[in-house]
Amino acid sequence: xxxxxxxxxxxxxxxHDAGQLGWDDGLYEDAPPKKQGSGxxxxxxxxxxxxxxxxxxxxxxxxxxxRRVLRWSAAVLALLIVGxxxxxxxxxxxxxxxxxxxxxxxxxxxxADHKTNSAGQTPLNILLIGSDARDNPExxxxxxxxxxxxxxxxxxxxxxxxxxxxxxxxxxxxMPRDTLLKIPKCTDPKTKHVYPAxxxxxxxxxxxxxxxxxxxxxxxxxxxxxxxxxxMMIDFAGVVSMADAIGGVPVCVKANVxxxxxxxxxxxxxxxxxxxxxxxxxxxxxxRTRYGFEDGTDLGRxxxxxxxxxxxxxELRKGTKLSDPGKLMDLADxxxxxxxxxxxxxxxxxxxxxxxxxxxxxxERITMTTMPNVYGTGVNKERVLPKPGEADQLFQxxxxxxxxxxxxxxxxxxxxxxxxxxxxxxPVTVRNGTGTDTQAPAKGRASAVRExxxxxxxxxxxxxxxxxxxxxxxxxxFPSADMEGNAQAVAKALxxxxxxxxxxxxxxxxxxxxxxxxxEAGDYAPPAVTEEKPPESARALKGxxxxxxxxxxxxxxx
Numbered sequence: 001x002x003x004x005x006x007x008x009x010x011x012x013x014x015x016h017d018a019g020q021l022g023w024d025d026g027l028y029e030d031a032p033p034k035k036q037g038s039g040x041x042x043x044x045x046x047x048x049x050x051x052x053x054x055x056x057x058x059x060x061x062x063x064x065x066x067r068r069v070l071r072w073s074a075a076v077l078a079l080l081i082v083g084x085x086x087x088x089x090x091x092x093x094x095x096x097x098x099x100x101x102x103x104x105x106x107x108x109x110x111x112a113d114h115k116t117n118s119a120g121q122t123p124l125n126i127l128l129i130g131s132d133a134r135d136n137p138e139x140x141x142x143x144x145x146x147x148x149x150x151x152x153x154x155x156x157x158x159x160x161x162x163x164x165x166x167x168x169x170x171x172x173x174x175m176p177r178d179t180l181l182k183i184p185k186c187t188d189p190k191t192k193h194v195y196p197a198x199x200x201x202x203x204x205x206x207x208x209x210x211x212x213x214x215x216x217x218x219x220x221x222x223x224x225x226x227x228x229x230x231x232m233m234i235d236f237a238g239v240v241s242m243a244d245a246i247g248g249v250p251v252c253v254k255a256n257v258x259x260x261x262x263x264x265x266x267x268x269x270x271x272x273x274x275x276x277x278x279x280x281x282x283x284x285x286x287x288r289t290r291y292g293f294e295d296g297t298d299l300g301r302x303x304x305x306x307x308x309x310x311x312x313x314x315e316l317r318k319g320t321k322l323s324d325p326g327k328l329m330d331l332a333d334x335x336x337x338x339x340x341x342x343x344x345x346x347x348x349x350x351x352x353x354x355x356x357x358x359x360x361x362x363x364e365r366i367t368m369t370t371m372p373n374v375y376g377t378g379v380n381k382e383r384v385l386p387k388p389g390e391a392d393q394l395f396q397x398x399x400x401x402x403x404x405x406x407x408x409x410x411x412x413x414x415x416x417x418x419x420x421x422x423x424x425x426x427p428v429t430v431r432n433g434t435g436t437d438t439q440a441p442a443k444g445r446a447s448a449v450r451e452x453x454x455x456x457x458x459x460x461x462x463x464x465x466x467x468x469x470x471x472x473x474x475x476x477x478f479p480s481a482d483m484e485g486n487a488q489a490v491a492k493a494l495x496x497x498x499x500x501x502x503x504x505x506x507x508x509x510x511x512x513x514x515x516x517x518x519x520e521a522g523d524y525a526p527p528a529v530t531e532e533k534p535p536e537s538a539r540a541l542k543g544x545x546x547x548x549x550x551x552x553x554x555x556x557x558x
Contacts, residue, residue, distance in 0.1 A: 096347050096348055098336045098337055099336060099339065099341060099345075099347070099348065099351070100339065100340040100341070101340070101341055101342065101343045101345065101346065102189070102212050102213060102214060102340060102341075102342060102343065103189050103212070103214045103342065103343060104214055104217060104228070104230070104231065104342040104343065104344055105214045105217045105218045105221065105228075106186040106187055106188070106189065106210075106211045106212065106214035106215045106217075106218055107184045107185065107186055107214075107215070107217075107218025107219075107221070107222065108184070108185055109184065109218070109221065109222065109469075109506070110504055110505060110506035111221055111227045111228065111504075112227055112475075112477060112502035112503065112504040112506075113227070113502055113503040113504060114165075114227055114502075115401075115498070115499055115501075115502060116165070117165040117166065117401065118415065119165075119166065121165040121166055121167075122165055123162060123163060123164055123165045123401050124162075124163040124229055124230075124354075124357060124358070125160060125161070125162050125163075125226055125227060125228050125229050125230075125398075126160070126161045126163075126228070126229060126230045126231065126232060126354070126358075127158065127159070127160050127161075127213075127216065127217055127220060127228050127230070127231040127232075128157070128158070128159040128160075128161060128231070128232055128233075128234075129155050129157065129158055129208070129213050129216055129231060129232070129233040129234075130155070130156055130157025130158075130233075130234060130235075130287075131153040131154070131155060131156070131208060131233050131234065131235045131340075132153055132154045132156045132205075132235075152208070152209035153208050153209065153235070154177070154205040154206065154208055154209065155177070155204065155205045155206075155207055155208040155213070155216050155233075156177045156205050157174075157177070157287070157305065158174065158175045158177070158204065158205075158216065158220070159172050159173070159174045159175075159305075159309075160172065160173045160174075160175075160220065160224075160226065160228070160398070161358070162226075162398045162401075163357060163358055163360075163361060164361070164401055164403065165401050167357065167360040167361060168360075168361065168365060168403075169361050169365035169366070169367070169403045169404075169405060169407075170358065170361035170365065170366045170367070170543075171366075171367050171369065171397075171398060171403065171404040171405075172306075172309075172366070172367065172368045172369065173369050173370070173371055173394060173395075173398065173538075174302045174305065174306065174368070174369070174370045174371065175204055175220075175371045176204075176298045176299055176301075176302050176370065176371070176373060176384055177203065177204060177205040177298055178203060178204075178205075178297070178298045178382070178383045178384055179203065179204040179371065179373065179383070179384050179385070179386070180201040180202065180203060180204075180376060180380060180383045180384065180385050181201060181202070181204055181219060181223050181385075181386070182197065182198055182200075182201060182202075182222070182223075182437050183195075183197065183198045183202050183204075183206070183207055183210065183215070183219050184197050184215075184218050184219060184222050185197045186207075186210045186211045186214070186215035186218055187211060188210075188211035188212070189211065189212070189214070193211070195210040195211060195215070200437070201380075201385075201437065203383065204216075204219060207219045213231050213233045213340060213342075214231075214342075216231070217231055217342075222472075223386065223395075223472075224395040224398070224399075225395060225399055225472065225473055225475075226395060226398055226399055227502075229344070230341065230342050230344055230345055230354065231341065231342050232339065232340070232341050232342075232345075233339070233340040233341075234338050234339055234340075235338045243278065243279040243280055243282075243283035243284075243312075244279050244280050246279075246312065246315055246316060247277075247279065247315075248277035248278055248279035248283075248315075249277065249278055249279065249283060249308055249311050249312045249315060250275050250276070250277050250278075250311050250315070251271075251275065251276060251277075251278055251286055251304075251307060251308060251311060251550070252274065252275045252276075252307075252547075252548065252549035252550065253271050253272075253273060253274070253276075253549060253550045253552060254273065254549050254550065254551055254552055255273050255552040255557045256271070256272050256273050256552075256557050256558045257269065257270070257271050257292045257293075257550075257552045257556055257557060257558075258270045258292065258556060258557075258558050259285070259289045259290075259291050259292035259293075259556060260291070260292075260556075261291055261555075261556070265291055266289070266290075266291040266292060266556075267285040267286075267288040267289040267290075267291070267292075268285055269282065269285035269286055269288075269289045269292065270558075275549075283308070286304060286308055287301075287304070287305055287308060288301070289301060289304060291553070291556065292552060292553050292556035293550055293551070293552070293553060294550070294551050294553060295553065296553045297382075298384075299370065299373070299384070300550075300551075300553070302370050303370065303539060303541070303550070304550055306368035306370075306539075306541045307541065307548045307550065309368065310366070310368060310541060310542075310543050310544075310545065310548070311546070313363060313366065313543055314363060314543070314544070314546060317363055363543040363544050364405075364542065364543060364544040365403070365405055365407070365543070366542070366543030367403070367404040367405045367534075367540050367541070367542055367543070368540070368541040368542075368543070369394060369404055369534050369538035369539065369540050369541075370538055370539050371386060371387075371391055371394065371538070372386070372387035372390035372391045372393075372394060372535055372537035372538055373385060373386060373387050373391065373537075374387045374388075387537060390535040390537050390538070392472070392473075393534070393535055394534050394535065394538050397532075397534060399499060400497075400499045402532050403532065404533065404534045404538075404540060405533075405540070405542060406532060406533035406540075407532075416485070416488055416492075416498070417484045417485030417488055418485045419485045419486045419488075419489045420482060420483075420485055420486060421486060422457075423456070423457040423458050423489060423493070424457050424458070424459050424460065425460060426458060426460060426486045426489065426490065426510065427460045427461075427462070427509055427510065428453060428458055428460065428461040428462070428490055428509075428510050428511075428512055429461075429462055429463075429464045429507075429509055429510065429511045429512065430446045430449050430450045430453070430461060430462070430463050430464065430511075430512050430514065431446060431463075431464045431467050431468065431469075431511065431512070431513045431514065432445045432446035432465075432468050432514055433468065433469055433470055433471030433474075433513040433514055433515050433516070434470075434471075434514055434515065434516050434518065434519045435468060435470040435516070436470060436472075436516050437470075439516075439519075441468050441470075442519040442520075445514045445518070445519065446463045446464070446465070446514060447463060448521060449494070449512065449514050449518075450462070450463055452494060452523075453490070453493065453494070453512075456493040456494075457493075458490065458493065464511075470516065471513045471514075471515040471516065472515055472516050472517065473500065473515045473516075473517050474496060474500060474512075474513065474514055474515040474517055474518045474524060474526075475496075475500040475501070475502065475512075475513055475515065476490055476491050476496060476500060476501045476502075476510065476511065476512050476513075477501075477502055477503070477504040477506065477507045477510075477511045477513075478501070478502075478503055478504070478507070478509075478510050478511075479503070479504065479505060479507050479508055479509065480503070481503070483509070483510055484501075484503065486510060487501050487510045488501055490510060490512060494512075494523075494524050495523055495524045495525075495526070496524055496526065497526050500526070
């Protein structure tokens with residue numbers, strides 16, 4: 001379409017020159033400084049919500065919140081962590097029209113509500129997905145195997161961002177794309193095609209081709225038990241736009257590196273020893289590089305991605321800004337077009353509000369980790385599996401809102417709710433969810449736990465023998481606030497931690513699911529987090545570690 005197309009039809013609206021619009025909050029490098037106490041971010045200019053033009057000296061219309069909504073970051077992925085890093089005059093309706101939205105989850109299992117802390121706050125969890133989609137010219141010209149052009153995209157980058165309930169810290173867990181897991185049943189919302197749960201294990205990056213990013217969310221929830229509030233997915237072209245928008249991201253290698261082997265495999269990245277500021281295609285090469293980094297596996301690539309993300313955050317938070325408004329508009333449009341979000345985000349305003357929350361965590365309290373893993377065997381020897389014990393330790397820390405940076409937490413446990421009825425009058429449904437990918441449900445576990453409850457006075461406990469859906473962890477769900485105290489009483493009687501008690505509309509009464517962590521007879525023994533820091537195998541990287549540098553794989557130096 002031509003440049004005169006209606007906003008929202010794939011082109012950006014016409015932009016008038018700076019003389020017409022007047023100075024605004026540091027869009028240009030020589031713009032007048034913002035007055036102190038104005039409450040406006042100097043790096044994020046505003047535009048009229050009604051799409052009109054604000055001429056020099058004209059009075060701004062609308063409330064402060066409406067003006068702030070129209071600030072936008074060309075670095076979309078970084079917006080999640082830093083918020084309002086650099087922006088141009090963008091029209092609200094145009095951006096909303098180009099913001100692609102899909103269902104949050106495509107699985108049958110409903111995610112439980114968050115537990116609140118003592119102040120009534122809840123954490124925020126966002127799944128970031130990097131798609132390898134090559135379904136348009138912009139992505140295809142960035143390279144990759146031509147036979148993949150037009151093929152269903154894969155979720156090659158998956159990072160769960162957890163913002164603590166008190167907003168004091170942020171934790172990120174990456175799942176290597178070569179991770180093997182069981183993918184749940186997913187239903188494509190557009191075609192209504194049902195993808196059955198995988199009979200065995202499959203690579204996590206294939207979740208995206210089973211209906212969309214909502215299936216990736218469903219797989220994460222089934223594996224980790226972490227409630228996910230939102231997802232954001234960006235493709236190759238968006239990555240290039242981000243790096244261009246901020247003028248490059250500093251990265252470091254310990255030796256000269258060229259990611260290309262004798263078979264022609266590799267990203268093509270070529271860097272000299274030391275620190276280089278990369279952008280555009282070179283930034284994409286860095287994020288794609290496996291051959292040449294560390295041991296040449298996806299684990300090294302994941303660590304390199306963490307270094308890149310932390311470096312990008314530092315660049316943006318130290319005040320990086322753009323000086324070319326025309327280029328800024330093009331890059332921002334490109335970033336929006338490369339972005340897909342869940343329907344709960346809906347608008348640019350909600351996206352901006354998310355950024356405002358996420359940037360509350362200081363850089364030094366951001367911690368990047370990789371899911372602890374072990375290599376498979378046989379045909380899966382080059383794939384990885386969640387490491388028993390240590391992977392769930394990391395997941396549990398996030399579920400329990402424990403900071404991953406090892407710093408003492410100021411969290412206070414929420415006050416227990418009082419039961420509204422005597423224990424003998426509290427109905428409880430017990431389910432046997434002890435089955436796993438390799439084991440049938442342990443016989444008689446629901447009956448045994450029911451007997452434990454009856455012995456503690458819960459004489460109204462019954463068994464639901466029809467529902468034996470597997471659950472990795474033992475937990476208690478309740479449907480409404482008036483039942484929370486009763487559900488907590490059940491948990492206390494059995495030694496189940498309060499964090500395993502959650503509200504969910506997936507049940508009609510208090511429902512106790514005996515998970516795979518309680519297959520044996522005896523009292524429940526919850527997995528203990530002995531230290532408030534992640535296991536060493538998670539390779540924690542702090543946001544302020546600016547000296548991080550990649551090891552180079554032998555044979556890839558020049």
